[in-house]
Amino acid sequence: MRALRIYIALFRQMLKVRLAYRGDFVADLFATALGGLASLFFVLLFFRPVGELAGWRQDEILLIVGLSMMSYGLFATVSWNLFEFGDRYIIEGRFDRVLLRPISSFAQILCDQFRIPVLAETAIGTAVVAHAVAGLELDWGVVEWSFVALTVICGALLYVFVFSILASVSFHFEDRIGVAPPVFNLIPFGRWPQEIFPWPIQALLRWVIPFGFVAYYPSTALLGRTGLGGLAIAAPLVTLSFGGLAALCWRLGVRKYESTGS
C-alpha cells in the first residue's frame, strides 16, 4: 500500500512534466490516433474487396482488432521506457540513479515516462469493439463485458511482461536497438484469426510469445466459436506465468548490470 502511494506520487510528477510539453503531448495524441485509425483503416480497406476471411466476417475481425488496440493503449502508456531501455538506461547510464533509490527498479522504469496520449488507442479500440458488438447484434450482459475488461487488462500486462523480458536482455548485451523490434512486429499477427497461419506460427503465438492470448483466443470465447474454449479463458494464467518469468529475468539482469554508461 505504501509502495502504491510512492508510485502514485511519481506518476503525478511525471504526468505534470509530460503536460508541460504541450506540443509533444498534442503531437503524440495525433500520431497515436492516426496509428489507431491506420490499423482500423487497413482492416476496412482489406475487407472491402475481400468480403470474408477464413469464415470470419469483418465485424468479428474488428472485435479482435479492437480488443488488441485497447490492451496495446494501456500497455503503451507505461511501456515506452522498455523499448528505449538499452539506450536510455544502460548505455546512457541512467540505471545507476534508479538503483540508488529504495524502491523497485522495474516500477521506476515503468513510471519514468508516462504517456497519456497513447490512451487514444484504447479509446479507438473501445469504439471499434462497441461497433463490432453492435454490428454483430450480440446481446452482452455484465458477464461478457467483465470478461472484456479482464481480457484487456491481462492483455496489457502480458505485453508489459513480454517486453520487459526483452528489455532485460539489454543488461547482458549492450545495444541501442535491443531485441524488441521483431517481437513488436509480431503484434499484428495476434490481430488475425490464428487458423489462417501454419502450425509453427500458431504455436509461436500460443506458447512462446503468446500474443494470441491478448485478443484472439478471448474473442473466440466471446463469439461462441467452438474448439478453443480452454485456451480462450487461459489468458490470465498465461499472463501470470509470464509475470513470474519477467520478474526472474529482471532480477538476473540487475545482477549482471555493468554500469558502463558515461
Added chain:
Amino acid sequence: MNPARALHLPAYLGFFSGQFRKMLAYRTRYVTGIVSYLVYVTTYYYLWRAVFSHRAAGAEVAGYTLDQMVTYVAISWIARSAYFNNVDREIAEQVQNGSIAVALSRPVSLQGTVVAAALGEGLFRFCFFTLPIGAVILLLFPVGAPASPLHAAAFLVSCALSQVILTHVNFLVGMCAFPLKNIDGVMRMKHYLIEILSGLLLPVALFPGWLQALSSWLPFQAIAYVPSSLWLGHLRGPAPAGGPLAWLAAEPGQLVARALLVQLLWVAFLAVLSNLVWRRAARRLVVQGG
C-alpha cells in the same frame, strides 16, 4: 543550386562511405531488421492465402491473382528494405544539437550531402539487408519473376528514385525540428501515412476510388506502389483516369516510362520544395545564430 557545388563529388563520397561504415556498427539492428521483414511478409502472405483459399484457382481480387498479390507483397517489402532510411531523425538530431549550422560552412549543399548519405545507406542496405532478405523470401514464398527484362530494369531504377523521394519526404519531416522541439509525433504520423498511402500494405488499386484519386496527387504511392507495379508489369493503376498523367497511355513501354516519369516529377518537386524550406531555415539560422 550552384553547379560547382553540386559536382563536388569526392566530398559527397566521404558522406557516402561514412554512412556505410556507421551502419555496419549495429549488429543487433541488422539481425532484428531481417527478422522484422520476414514477419511482415509472412503475415501478409498468409492473409492473402486465406482470402484466396475458397476462391476458384486464378480468381482475382481487384485485378490481382493470388500469385500476383504474393509477389506484390514480397517485392514491396524487399524494395523497402533498400530504400528505407532515417534521414528525418538524423536531421532532427542535428537541428536539436545545433550541428546543422556546420552545414552552412561546408562547401557542399546540405541536400546533396543528405541524398549522398542516403544513397550510401541504400547501397549498404541493398548489399546487407536486401540481398539476404530477398534470398530468404524468394526461398520461402512463391514470388513471381519480373514481367520482362524491361520491367526488371525499370524496377531497379524506380527503387533508386523511391529512395530519393523518401529521403526528401524525410528531409522535410526533419526540417519540422526547426519550429517544433520534438518531432517524434510528426515522424510517427508520417510513418502511418506512408504505410497506408504508399501501397506498402495494400496495392493502391484496392483503395476506394476517392482514395486512389487522392493518392495520385500525393508523393507516397511513388515510393512503394510504383516500383512494385513495375515488377509485376501491373501498370493499370499508377495514374487512374482523372490523374495528372492520364493522357500518357497504353503500350507497356509507354506505361513504364510514365511510371518513372511520375517518380521523376515527384523527385523534382520535392527537391525544389526541400531546397526552399532549407533556405528559409538557413536564413533564420544565420540571423538568429541558431
Added chain:
Amino acid sequence: MPAVVVDNLVKEFRRFQRREGLAGAVKDLFRRDYQALRAVDGVSFSIERGERIGYIGPNGAGKSTTIKMLTGILTPTSGEIAALGLSPHRQRKQYVRRIGVVFGQRTQLWWDLAVVESLKLLLQIYEVPRAEGEARLAKLRELLALDEFLHTPVRKLSLGQRMRADLAASLLHGPELLFLDEPTIGLDLVAKDAIRALLKRVNDELGTTILLTTHDLRDIEALAQRVMVIDGGKIVYDGSLEQLRDEAGEEASAEIELLEPASLEELRRLLPQVRFAQDNPLRLRAQFSKRELPAAQLLARLVGSLKVADIALPEPSIEEVIRRIYEKTGKSAMVAAKAAGGGAAAASR
C-alpha cells in the same frame, strides 16, 4: 564496528574490441572479440564511522567501479562488502535508504522537475516522516543556499547550483554514509570551495562518513583525513595525508633568487649533494634530499656564500606525491604505458 568492511573485492568486465576500418566493421558484424578486464583487483579496506576519505587514482584505475560496488549498483565478481552491516547489492533497497550518493557527472534529480518538487518527491520515495523531512529540507535550504533556485527546473541550473541541489538530494534522508564521485568536476573555484566547506560541515555536524573520489587534489587537501590511492585496480597506498606527503616528500626543491650572478661550478663544489639548475643568471633551482641535507642547513650555506634576494621552498604538489608513490610501488611503467595508450607495453619495461 567499522561502517564499511571491504574484503578482497574484484570486478571483471568483458569489453568488446572493435576492429578498425571498413573490413573490420564487416568482420565485427559476424564475430566479436572480447577482452576480460579486471577493473578492481582484490581491494580490501575498512572505514570507520565519521571518517573523511579521499579515494584517488588515474583515469581507469577502478575508482568509480569501487564506488559503484559500494553503493550497490554493481554486483562484485568476487569478494565481500559489508556496509552498515548490510550487503549493498543483495540488500539494495534496505541499504540505499541509509546512504547518499552524488555523481558529479550526472544528476540524480529529475531533469524536468523544479528542485523543490524533486526534493519533495525524494522525501516520499525515502519515506522520511513528514516533520523530520521538513526540518531537514529547511536546514539544507539554509546550508546550501537553495532558495535562489528552488523553483527552477533542474535542467536550467548552472553546474554549481546543480551540484548543490544534488548534494541536498543526497542528504535529504539523513544518510549515514555519503559517497561522492568527482563532486567538484567542472565547477569554478568559488563553487568548489563552497562544496568543500559544506562537506566538512556535514561531516563535523552530522557525523556522516564521507568517501569521495576526485581529480582535483585540492579537494583531498581540504577534506581528506585519510587517502586511498588505487591504480590498476589495486590499492597502492592507504594512510593519512601527512604520512603520504612524508613518505614521498623526502625529495625537496628550492627556488633561489639572487642579487648577483653566481657560478654554478662553485655552487656544485660547495654543495655536492644538491642538483642545481639555472633558469637565468639571477634565478636558480635546487633539488635535494631532506635526509642528506636538512633544509635549514641548505638555507644557511646558501645565505652564507651568495647574495640572496629570496628563497622559496615549495611544498610538493599531490600530483607529484602520487607520481612518486607510483614510482616506489613500481607502477610507473604501467602509468606511462597507459598514457601512451598501449597496455601491452607494460610487460616490456
